[in-house]
Amino acid sequence: MSNVDSASDARTANNGVRHQYRVLSDEEKAAMVALKDLGAAFLEKIDALGQSREYSIAKTKIEEAVMWAVKGLTA
Structure with a gap:
């Protein structure tokens, strides 16, 4: 299946x-x-700290x- 941009009006194509x-x-x-960009930046920051259960x-x-x-x- 092809990817659909989350901001696209066609975003329903890959959601069941x-x-x-x-x-x-x-x-x-x-x-x-x-x-989503803020979330991704936060995830990248945590990834840079290393690996742990808490992370x-x-x-x-x-x-x-x-x-x-x-x-x-x-909604």
């Missing part, structure tokens, strides 16, 4: 769970990209926070 999406405004798309937990929580923030934005 949510069957209907509303069209996002350009501002909402920009906010979603910004949230793994922190990374999982960051991923979860980004997921919930995007879900709140796109």
Whole structure:
């Protein structure tokens, strides 16, 4: 399957769970990209610190926070 940009209106093409999406405004798309970029930067910072159970937990929580923030934005 090909990849679909998360800010694209075609983002429903690779999601089997949510069957209907509303069209996002350009501002909402920009906010979603910004949230994901912040999460990615935080994950990279933690990766640079090394490996530990605590870092793994922190990374999982960051991923979860980004997921919930995007879900709140796109709901």
